[in-house]
Amino acid sequence: MWTRLTNVCPTLALIVAACMPAAHSVAQDFSLHEADADNLATGHFAWDPQLAPSGPMHMVVNLGEQRAFVYRDDVLIGISTISSGKPGHQTPTGTFTVLEKRKFHRSNEYDDAPMPYMQRLTWKGLAMHAGHVADHPDSHGCVRLPRRFAQALFKATSVGMQVTITDQEPDEETSTAS
Secondary structure, three states: OOOHHHOOOOHHHHHHHHHHOOOOOOOOOOOOOOOOOOHHHOOOEOOOOOHHHOOOOOEEOOOOOEEEEEEEEOOOEEEOOOEEEEOOOOOOOEEOOOOEOOOOOEEEOOOOOOOOOEOOOOOOOEEEEEOOOOOOOOOOEEEEEEEHHHHHHHOOOOOOOEEEEEOHHHHHHHHHHH
């Protein structure tokens, strides 16, 4: 139908496209080069893995900023908003390794809650996964990611990737993360 619409009335097609909600992707939000981590709206992200098509990956999660930064071969390829642990369930800081990946997983601790695109960081309940991203810490300790970002990240990463979770300022964290 979209092809027929663009062939019949290109102007109407542009109006309809402009009114459709934007998907959370680089192609429809903004390019990674234009991304400003401080100005990402809640639940949004920028993802452009072609900036560094190969090489080792690592991720830095900044709890104070509620942002995640993904690097491949030390080149920034993704930025996302996140929700970390709420008071009483704080997300721990440190350097972790992705221990396990499961596309479909359910929480063992919290009422069988769905944790799609789960990447386990500890055997005691810390993981990154798709979920509701609020504008503040809101999880039971996990790092919640926008669904489409979690899906893209899941496809790009492998078991063994390092993830640094920090409460330090972004300049300090990026200079020491590798």
